[in-house]
Amino acid sequence: MVTVLLALAAxxxxxxxxxxxxxISGSGALLSEAVHSVGDSATELLLxxxxxxxxxxxxxxxxFGYGKERYFWSLLAAVAILTSGAAFSIFEGFHTIxxxxxxxxxxxxxxPVLAIAFVLEGxxxxxxxxxxxxxxREGRRSVRSYLRDPDDPTVKxxxxxxxxxxxxxxxxxxxxxxxxxxxxxxxDGLASLAIGALLVLAAYLLAQTCKALLIxxxxxxxxxxxxxxxxxxxxxxxxxxxxxxxxxxxxxILLCVRAxxxxxxSARDLEAACVRIDADLSEEFKDLDEIFIQPVPRxxxxxxxxxxxxxxxxxxxxxx
Numbered sequence: 037m038v039t040v041l042l043a044l045a046a047x048x049x050x051x052x053x054x055x056x057x058x059x060i061s062g063s064g065a066l067l068s069e070a071v072h073s074v075g076d077s078a079t080e081l082l083l084x085x086x087x088x089x090x091x092x093x094x095x096x097x098x099x100f101g102y103g104k105e106r107y108f109w110s111l112l113a114a115v116a117i118l119t120s121g122a123a124f125s126i127f128e129g130f131h132t133i134x135x136x137x138x139x140x141x142x143x144x145x146x147x148p149v150l151a152i153a154f155v156l157e158g159x160x161x162x163x164x165x166x167x168x169x170x171x172x173r174e175g176r177r178s179v180r181s182y183l184r185d186p187d188d189p190t191v192k193x194x195x196x197x198x199x200x201x202x203x204x205x206x207x208x209x210x211x212x213x214x215x216x217x218x219x220x221x222x223x224d225g226l227a228s229l230a231i232g233a234l235l236v237l238a239a240y241l242l243a244q245t246c247k248a249l250l251i252x253x254x255x256x257x258x259x260x261x262x263x264x265x266x267x268x269x270x271x272x273x274x275x276x277x278x279x280x281x282x283x284x285x286x287x288x289i290l291l292c293v294r295a296x297x298x299x300x301x302s303a304r305d306l307e308a309a310c311v312r313i314d315a316d317l318s319e320e321f322k323d324l325d326e327i328f329i330q331p332v333p334r335x336x337x338x339x340x341x342x343x344x345x346x347x348x349x350x351x352x353x354x355x356x
Contacts, residue, residue: 037087039160039167043194044080046156047073047201057149063215066146068125068228069153069208072235075121076197079113083190086110090285100326103285104250110189111246114239117197122235129228132221146212154205161198167191175256185256188286189245196238204231255281255289255323263321267293272309274298275352277334278343288325291317296334296352306331 051073058066086109094101165179168191172182186192211227214220254260260281267276278294297306310329318324332339334352343350 037084039163039194040080040083040087040190042163043160043197044077044084046160047076047080047197050153050156051077053149053152057146061145061212063146063208063212063224066149066208066212068121068128068231069204071124071128072121072201072204072231073153075117075124075235076201078116078120079193079197082109082113082116083193086113086190100284100290101288103283103288103325106286107189107246107249110193111243111250113193114242114246117235117242118239122232122239125228125232125235129225129230129232132225132228134225135221144216147209150205150209150212154202157198157201157205160194161202164191164195164198168195176258177256186245187249187283189242189249192245193242196242200234200238204234207231207234249283252282255283255291259289259321259323263291263317263324266317266320267295267313270309270313272297272301272306272313275334277332277336277339277352279351284325287323289321289323291324291327293327293329294332294339295329297331 051070054066054070054073057063058070086106089109090103090106092102092105168179168183171186171188171191172179175182175187183192183195207227207230211224211230214223260279263281264276264279267273267279274296276293277296278292280292282290284290297309301309313329314327317327334340340350340352
């Protein structure tokens with residue numbers, strides 16, 4: 037929440053400054069950056085909506101909760117980046133190049149605005165990096181790995197926005213400087229096109245992340261291996277036949293276990309074992325939100341075929 041609010045405040049203030057400077061100087065790059073900031077502000081509002089709505093408790097209509105709302109609103113944020121900032125920047129770039137504006141005595145106005153924007157965006161970026169590091173540390177992962185494959189797209193959204201914003205400011209400064217140095221608005225237009233390309237890339241990366249989470253992505257492989265090891269240690273379980281997980285929200289994982297239980301245990305023993313295993317797994321792995329355990333024989337041919345189709349191999353040990 038702090039990360040998103042800080043990014044919203046920075047983008048809202050910067051957007052006004054960029055718009056004023058762009059209108060006074062006629063710089064297409066600054067106007068592109070202004071719309072970029074407006075688009076980022078809209079994105080932050082969508083992310084705030086995601087944070088608020090995804091925390092609602094489960095009910096009978098949505099028994100697994102509303103965690104995936106965070107993925108949905110983050111996907112809309114990616115669309116907002118693409119349709120607002122990227123589209124306008126590309127349009128403004130071509131418009132500036134084709135109109136071929138000449139020298140301007142007011143281009144100097146852009147430099148203090150760009151400097152202020154860089155400071156504010158830098159503060160927001162530092163907060164996003166700090167948040168990403170904390171999340172990665174909790175998941176015992178590298179920051180790079182976390183940003184590439186996060187379970188919370190809101191952090192990646194802010195990180196991408198701020199990264200693109202800082203690079204875009206550098207492009208805008210270069211475009212304005214070359215425009216002032218050469219007297220040709222071509223450089224201003226090229227800077228706008230570069231900013232648009234950056235935004236398209238950011239929107240694509242965020243959309244791909246949200247797409248995978250919305251479709252139903254499995255949990256981190258290390259968690260799967262740890263859960264499988266714990267299950268194999270249980271005296272009632274002979275072998276793990278199938279193990280499925282799905283992210284149903286940030287720090288919320290649905291776990292489905294199909295296990296071959298020892299035949300000598302009674303039905304009452306198996307019921308007690310399932311209850312105990314559920315409680316133990318929930319205690320050790322805090323991200324497991326719902327756990328389902330189904331007894332199945334590992335020799336069942338239809339079950340084995342389903343597992344092989346999914347993983348390319350059987351999970352249970354081969355029968356002698």
